[in-house]
Amino acid sequence: xxxxxxxxxxxxxxxxxxxxxxxxxxxxxxxxxxxxxxxxxxxxxxxxxxxxxxxxxxxxxxxxxxxxxxxxxxxxxxxxxxxxxxxxxxxxxxxxxxxxxxxxxxxxxxxxxxxxxxxxxxxxxxxxxxxxxxxxxxxxxxxxxxxxxxxxxxxxxxxxxxxxxxxxxxxxxxxxxxxxxxxxxxxxxxxxxxxxxxxxxxxxxxxxxxxxxxxxxxxxxxxxxxxxxxxxxxxxxxxxxxxxxxxxxxxxxxxxxxxxxxxxxxxxxxxxxxxxxxxxxxxxxxxxxxxxxxxxxxxxxxxxxxxxxxxxxxxxxxxxxxxxxxxxxxxxxxxxxxxxxxxxxxxxxxxxxxxxxxxxxxxxxxxxxxxxxxxxxxxxxxxxxxxxxxxxxxxxxxxxxxxxxxxxxxxxxxxxxxxxxx
Amino acid sequence: xxxxxxxxxxxxxxxxxxxxxxxxxxxxxxxxxxxxxxxxxxxxxxxxxxxxxxxxxxxxxxxxxxxxxxxxxxxxxxxxxxxxxxxxxxxxxxxxxxxxxxxxxxxxxxxxxxxxxxxxxxxxxxxxxxxxxxxxxxxxxxxxxxxxxxxxxxxxxxxxxxxxxxxxxxxxxxxxxxxxxxxxxxxxxxxxxxxxxxxxxxxxxxxxxxxxxxxxxxxxxxxxxxxxxxxxxxxxxxxxxxxxxxxxxxxxxxxxxxxxxxxxxxxxxxxxxxxxxxxxxxxxxxxxxxxxxxxxxxxxxxxxxxxxxxxxxxxxxxxxxxxxxxxxxxxxxxxxxxxxxxxxxxxxxxxxxxxxxxxxxxxxxxxxxxxxxxxxxxxxxxxxxxxxxxxxxxxxxxxxxxxxxxxxxxxxxxxxxxxxxx
Numbered sequence: 078x079x080x081x082x083x084x085x086x087x088x089x090x091x092x093x094x095x096x097x098x099x100x101x102x103x104x105x106x107x108x109x110x111x112x113x114x115x116x117x118x119x120x121x122x123x124x125x126x127x128x129x130x131x132x133x134x135x136x137x138x139x140x141x142x143x144x145x146x147x148x149x150x151x152x153x154x155x156x157x158x159x160x161x162x163x164x165x166x167x168x169x170x171x172x173x174x175x176x177x178x179x180x181x182x183x184x185x186x187x188x189x190x191x192x193x194x195x196x197x198x199x200x201x202x203x204x205x206x207x208x209x210x211x212x213x214x215x216x217x218x219x220x221x222x223x224x225x226x227x228x229x230x231x232x233x234x235x236x237x238x239x240x241x242x243x244x245x246x247x248x249x250x251x252x253x254x255x256x257x258x259x260x261x262x263x264x265x266x267x268x269x270x271x272x273x274x275x276x277x278x279x280x281x282x283x284x285x286x287x288x289x290x291x292x293x294x295x296x297x298x299x300x301x302x303x304x305x306x307x308x309x310x311x312x313x314x315x316x317x318x319x320x321x322x323x324x325x326x327x328x329x330x331x332x333x334x335x336x337x338x339x340x341x342x343x344x345x346x347x348x349x350x351x352x353x354x355x356x357x358x359x360x361x362x363x364x365x366x367x368x369x370x371x372x373x374x375x376x377x378x379x380x381x382x383x384x385x386x387x388x389x390x391x392x393x394x395x396x397x398x399x400x401x402x403x404x405x406x407x408x409x410x411x412x413x414x415x416x417x418x419x420x421x422x423x424x425x426x427x428x429x430x431x432x433x434x435x436x437x438x439x440x441x442x443x444x445x446x447x448x449x450x451x452x453x454x455x456x457x458x459x460x461x462x463x464x465x466x467x468x469x470x471x472x473x474x475x476x477x478x479x480x481x482x483x484x485x486x487x488x489x490x491x492x493x494x495x496x497x498x499x
Numbered sequence: 500x501x502x503x504x505x506x507x508x509x510x511x512x513x514x515x516x517x518x519x520x521x522x523x524x525x526x527x528x529x530x531x532x533x534x535x536x537x538x539x540x541x542x543x544x545x546x547x548x549x550x551x552x553x554x555x556x557x558x559x560x561x562x563x564x565x566x567x568x569x570x571x572x573x574x575x576x577x578x579x580x581x582x583x584x585x586x587x588x589x590x591x592x593x594x595x596x597x598x599x600x601x602x603x604x605x606x607x608x609x610x611x612x613x614x615x616x617x618x619x620x621x622x623x624x625x626x627x628x629x630x631x632x633x634x635x636x637x638x639x640x641x642x643x644x645x646x647x648x649x650x651x652x653x654x655x656x657x658x659x660x661x662x663x664x665x666x667x668x669x670x671x672x673x674x675x676x677x678x679x680x681x682x683x684x685x686x687x688x689x690x691x692x693x694x695x696x697x698x699x700x701x702x703x704x705x706x707x708x709x710x711x712x713x714x715x716x717x718x719x720x721x722x723x724x725x726x727x728x729x730x731x732x733x734x735x736x737x738x739x740x741x742x743x744x745x746x747x748x749x750x751x752x753x754x755x756x757x758x759x760x761x762x763x764x765x766x767x768x769x770x771x772x773x774x775x776x777x778x779x780x781x782x783x784x785x786x787x788x789x790x791x792x793x794x795x796x797x798x799x800x801x802x803x804x805x806x807x808x809x810x811x812x813x814x815x816x817x818x819x820x821x822x823x824x825x826x827x828x829x830x831x832x833x834x835x836x837x838x839x840x841x842x843x844x845x846x847x848x849x850x851x852x853x854x855x856x857x858x859x860x861x862x863x864x865x866x867x868x869x870x871x872x873x874x875x876x877x878x879x880x881x882x883x884x885x886x887x888x889x890x891x892x893x894x895x896x897x898x899x900x901x902x903x904x905x906x907x908x909x910x911x912x913x914x915x916x917x918x919x920x921x
Contacts, residue, residue, distance in 0.1 A: 193717060253839075261770070282675060295676060363612070422845075
């Protein structure tokens with residue numbers, strides 16, 4: 078019995094007759110032995126199993142078009158004093174090599190816990206650069222024009238502790254232990270050059286259809302989150318990846334802009350709202366997730382539909398009425414890749430607990446991450462509308478905001494951003 | 500495609516040809532339509548899939564002998580001022596009814612997010628009583644003699660914020676979202692009677708053998724954790740459940756004693772230790788988990804074995820040399836059900852972050868939970884030995900300690916502890 082425990086989960090699935098499903102993943106999505114991590118949105122019919130390996134090298138970094146994994150830890154770093162472009166290059170060479178190994182189930186050279194790396198469980202590591210990196214590298218000419226703190230929106234209560242930093246690593250995977258291990262390995266590997274400044278950890282539970290198709294996961298308000306997302310290669314090229322036209326420097330091509338917003342949910346207040354209020358505020362039903370103007374989750378919302386009472390079927394200030402494309406400007410589309418968080422509140426002393434009445438049970442919300450070629454034509458105008466009018470604002474508060482350039486993917490042996498910094 | 504998303508994960512597994520594996524679970528373990536939640540330890544060959552429903556009613560509460568789920572949130576409660584035995588009974592009636600429904604995939608009567616409850620994902624809810632509950636009920640004669648704060652052990656740095664409370668709910672499941680939802684429903688349902696005082700959230704990744712057999716998960720030191728555990732019904736009766744002989748009142752029979760210790764891991768220091776140091780300190784190999792005196796994980800450690808150098812093969816102060824049965828006193832056995840935790844450290848301001856060097860990346864460790872008939876003959880003598888000599892003490896610190904009586908299981912319609920408090 079003992080030796081069986083060393084069989085990987087892939088072996089387990091194969092043993093249960095899922096080998097064909099696993100093989101299908103290899104053929105159609107971003108998996109081992111597929112050097113081109115083709116964009117496979119999480120709502121696509123890939124039949125993806127949770128346990129494939131995701132290819133590291135390719136035209137785009139993994140962890141963006143990769144179908145959603147269950148866990149996400151995103152860590153922002155500050156470069157240490159005195160680290161210049163040569164140091165940045167060394168850091169990125171170390172990190173890229175480590176991430177390339179970890180995601181393929183190979184321990185890094187100095188890994189003291191290789192057992193925690195042997196089964197990557199769809200681990201991806203995605204690296205991003207903040208403006209500070211370009212400044213410290215003396216290369217602001219290569220930074221995208223949009224790479225700067227986002228404007229403050231109405232209602233924002235931003236905390237600097239979740240703000241812009243020099244670098245970011247988004248680590249996603251099916252296994253929480255593997256994600257924790259990868260994070261520690263990467264932090265240790267880069268310790269001479271950068272130190273972690275914040276980390277945000279989230280989770281999702283991905284529903285599966287009868288054919289294994291991943292469905293849209295729910296957030297902690299109970300709504301499906303991420304229904305409207307690009308699916309085809311063409312849509313990804315259009316809505317996610319930086320094309321030649323959007324690049325302010327050619328070396329940005331193939332990358333993407335990552336915006337990460339920390340959004341607190343007021344759960345007690347939400348729990349006092351009835352279902353019609355909730356569905357009206359969202360503009361969608363809770364069970365199916367269809368727009369109130371339609372019947373199925375992926376039906377296009379019809380914001381002009383009017384009910385028998387003469388009122389709009391989708392309230393003008395419903396979340397989806399404001400979050401969608403306005404004025405026919407399709408540049409407002411983007412890839413949403415949000416994760417739930419639900420942290421226990423742990424006051425520093427028992428006295429603090431006894432004083433507080435009622436005790437806050439948890440710190441709950443959403444780590445909203447989106448990807449697009451340029452936030453000035455997508456996230457910013459959309460968020461401006463939402464901040465001004467979204468009915469959901471009664472229950473949500475944005476407390477964190479950061480923006481990063483995710484450089485293009487790597488060829489074998491290349492390091493992240495080599496085209497930009499090399 | 501849309502309607503497929505409403506198919507449960509069980510449907511998904513069945514669609515992939517796993518129906519027979521799922522059915523096997525129903526026949527052999529604590530699953531739906533099996534009114535007797537037979538003790539099925541997590542190392543048993545049940546072929547359990549992660550998505551079965553765990554029966555609620557039975558001679559023992561679920562969540563103890565239940566094969567490990569991936570997520571665990573354990574919440575301790577303080578009874579509100581003035582809540583007497585009648586109020587306690589009402590609280591337990593509400594909670595038992597809600598837990599019975601939630602674990603079977605039925606929303607509670609006032610659930611506003613039933614979609615988060617529809618697929619329980621092996622959800623279990625286990626309820627425990629602290630001494631405070633018996634005091635406030637005016638029934639200390641029914642409290643076990645051992646139901647009191649554990650003695651402080653050498654090296655303990657206990658914080659009251661993780662200490663003894665009136666009540667506890669251990670909520671375990673495969674899906675983090677479902678666990679979060681169940682927690683909120685239960686807290687809300689009991690809000691008039693009790694308020695949450697602490698919560699501890701942990702995770703595990705359960706390896707599976709080629710035949711689906713669950714293996715022993717690893718903690719964040721990289722070691723398999725929980726190798727030595729009861730497996731058969733006889734062992735559970737002996738090592739876990741309170742028998743008539745161990746009960747100080749007949750109504751305790753069928754229950755168990757839950758000890759929950761919060762143990763901080765010093766990860767940076769651990770990462771500076773080499774593998775021989777680690778394996779010597781544990782007394783087991785890391786890869787396989789075999790005792791240094793044996794070859795397989797489940798081989799009985801031979802603490803008398805001597806190497807060619809004349810030294811003991813298992814160091815006298817290795818963790819397993821002290822954690823096992825001593826002096827032939829088999830009462831020192833217990834069920835270990837530990838979960839990893841890895842919380843981001845989030846200082847209250849950016850300034851605090853910038854001041855701290857190096858920044859603590861995470862608050863990492865183990866939520867060690869064990870079950871036994873009487874801690875005075877099991878956890879306490881074992882922990883006394885470990886506290887005095889365990890080599891692992893260099894890297895671990897106990898900061899939380901609480902003990903609860905888990906009452907026996909319920910018959911249909913009964914509430915938790917009805918035999919004790921009725």
